[in-house]
Amino acid sequence: MTRRERYEAHQRRRSLVIATISTVTVVAAIYFLVPLAPGWSKVQQSFFNGETLVKTFPKLLEAFRINVMIFLWSAPAIAVLGLLIALARDAKSPALFPLRIFGAAFTDIFRGVPVILTVYLIGFGIPGLGLPRPWNSPYIWGSLALILTYSAYVAEIFRSGIDSVHHSQRAAALSLGLSERQVMRDVVLPQAIRNVVPSQMNMLIALQKDVSLLSFIGPVEIFRQAGVFKSLLANFTPYVGAAIIFLIVTIPATRYADHLMARQMRERR
Amino acid sequence: MSKTLTIAASTVLFLSTAAYAQDQCAAGKTLTDGKFTIATGNPAYYPWVLDDAPESGEGFEAAVAYAVAEEMGFAADDVVWVRSSFDEAIQPGAKEFDVNMQQYSITPERDQVIDFSTPYYTAPMAVLVSPNSTETAPTLEALKGLQWGAVGSTTAVPKLASIIQPDSDPLLYGDNADVNAAMSANQIDAALFDLPTALFLSAVMIEGSKVIGQFPADENDNPDHFGMLMEEGNPLKACVDEALAALMANGKLADIEAKWLQDTTGVPLIK
Numbered sequence: 001m002t003r004r005e006r007y008e009a010h011q012r013r014r015s016l017v018i019a020t021i022s023t024v025t026v027v028a029a030i031y032f033l034v035p036l037a038p039g040w041s042k043v044q045q046s047f048f049n050g051e052t053l054v055k056t057f058p059k060l061l062e063a064f065r066i067n068v069m070i071f072l073w074s075a076p077a078i079a080v081l082g083l084l085i086a087l088a089r090d091a092k093s094p095a096l097f098p099l100r101i102f103g104a105a106f107t108d109i110f111r112g113v114p115v116i117l118t119v120y121l122i123g124f125g126i127p128g129l130g131l132p133r134p135w136n137s138p139y140i141w142g143s144l145a146l147i148l149t150y151s152a153y154v155a156e157i158f159r160s161g162i163d164s165v166h167h168s169q170r171a172a173a174l175s176l177g178l179s180e181r182q183v184m185r186d187v188v189l190p191q192a193i194r195n196v197v198p199s200q201m202n203m204l205i206a207l208q209k210d211v212s213l214l215s216f217i218g219p220v221e222i223f224r225q226a227g228v229f230k231s232l233l234a235n236f237t238p239y240v241g242a243a244i245i246f247l248i249v250t251i252p253a254t255r256y257a258d259h260l261m262a263r264q265m266r267e268r269r
Numbered sequence: 270m271s272k273t274l275t276i277a278a279s280t281v282l283f284l285s286t287a288a289y290a291q292d293q294c295a296a297g298k299t300l301t302d303g304k305f306t307i308a309t310g311n312p313a314y315y316p317w318v319l320d321d322a323p324e325s326g327e328g329f330e331a332a333v334a335y336a337v338a339e340e341m342g343f344a345a346d347d348v349v350w351v352r353s354s355f356d357e358a359i360q361p362g363a364k365e366f367d368v369n370m371q372q373y374s375i376t377p378e379r380d381q382v383i384d385f386s387t388p389y390y391t392a393p394m395a396v397l398v399s400p401n402s403t404e405t406a407p408t409l410e411a412l413k414g415l416q417w418g419a420v421g422s423t424t425a426v427p428k429l430a431s432i433i434q435p436d437s438d439p440l441l442y443g444d445n446a447d448v449n450a451a452m453s454a455n456q457i458d459a460a461l462f463d464l465p466t467a468l469f470l471s472a473v474m475i476e477g478s479k480v481i482g483q484f485p486a487d488e489n490d491n492p493d494h495f496g497m498l499m500e501e502g503n504p505l506k507a508c509v510d511e512a513l514a515a516l517m518a519n520g521k522l523a524d525i526e527a528k529w530l531q532d533t534t535g536v537p538l539i540k
Binding site: 039042043045046047124127128130131132133136137138215216217218219220224227228230231232233234235236 | 355356359360361362376378379381382383418421422423424426427438439440441442443447450451453454455456457
């Protein structure tokens with residue numbers, strides 16, 4: 001071991017020790033100081049009630065299956081529609097100008113309107129027109145509301161990905177004799193999509209949480225189930241239980257997105 | 270001259286109300302001294318509160334509130350109305366109201382966290398059906414096959430599960446208005462409400478809908494007793510209970526009920 005290596009190892013050990021001490025101090029301070037607050041026992045009773053958690057957790061887990069279901073059929077639809085909207089906004093031919101206007105209007109509207117309003121409008125509004133069952137199901141129209149909203153965001157991310165591919169690549173591909181369509185499909189999109197995978201992962205995580213907004217129009221997914229328990233038991237612990245279930249899913253997903261992002265940064269360097 | 274008279278009169282009035290409130294049970298136990306703060310829903314629904322204006326004293330709960338306040342020694346002017354959600358009512362910590370009145374059903378679980386007054390009304394549960402399902406027979410057998418809806422925060426949810434046990438999972442909503450919307454969109458056939466609310470919704474809100482039956486209040490194991498909600502351990506509870514007992518004894522509570530809640534005997538019992 002060289003002298004420099006020894007020095008670096010020492011520095012690493014030292015920062016590890018400092019980090020450990022500071023973390024333990026902060027955690028201990030929270031652990032011992034928060035319960036000293038005068039209202040702590042009531043807050044604990046209302047939000048962190050072990051008995052209530054155990055009693056409601058299995059039902060919450062069961063309700064979470066509805067979230068997963070809605071998520072699983074919405075996500076692919078969002079990816080496809082988002083990409084189509086991005087392509088529409090990127091259309092170069094003058095004849096396709098209406099398509100560009102449509103793409104721009106779509107993203108403006110669905111990014112600008114709160115998701116919950118879209119869910120209400122589409123989830124109650126369209127079935128209200130008199131569709132027969134099962135075509136008026138809140139699952140179908142609620143999912144559509146999510147798909148439209150998220151497609152608008154996802155389209156913008158795809159568009160930034162498309163823009164991130166340098167113009168010279170298009171020019172080079174065109175000069176090789178590829179058609180506009182081939183350039184987009186074989187040269188631009190493969191790079192564009194790869195560039196935006198980490199950002200799209202974040203959209204997936206956000207979607208996974210926003211699925212709960214469908215509870216407003218009827219489906220008894222985890223958030224509504226927790227709300228039912230909250231009302232019956234007059235206790236907020238079921239919400240904490242729901243949060244735990246969400247975290248079990250989102251923390252690994254977030255870590256994975258971070259990992260992808262870091263890898264991409266390394267590759268670009 | 271008249272001015273002096275008014276001042277004198279109001280002084281006398283002020284002194285007398287002050288003295289009046291002083292030796293009452295509630296003195297010093299309310300949020301603001303000399304005021305009785307009552308919370309209701311936002312919005313508050315008919316027939317519990319008329320036109321979302323509890324200050325008018327019109328509507329069953331508004332009328333009961335003023336009667337209780339009077340019984341406890343508060344003038345009508347001393348009643349202060351605030352709005353609250355259920356979540357605010359059950360959150361830990363100080364409350365912004367003395368009592369909260371919005372058709373809260375008394376349940377043993379809730380009673381562990383908050384205090385309830387003695388019941389001021391006992392509501393039977395009733396079945397409201399959509400315009401397409403008005404021919405449904407009022408039997409449990411026929412009700413099982415419907416697509417059900419309910420407000421997720423009410424005791425209708427466990428009752429649906431325990432009494433009706435529908436074939437398909439019920440859809441649950443945030444408030445009455447959303448249940449209306451779902452029924453208008455034909456997403457649900459039937460919804461479970463307390464009887465006065467169901468009658469109001471069918472008469473005013475959802476054209477063509479019908480209340481086809483009620484569950485006898487004494488038959489189910491846990492009838493819906495409505496109580497005023499208070500912070501756990503609120504010393505005011507004794508005074509409110511005392512006032513309600515007095516109103517029950519002198520028949521005033523029954524009069525208010527007869528005035529604001531329509532006769533419900535016309536709705537058939539569900540077998």
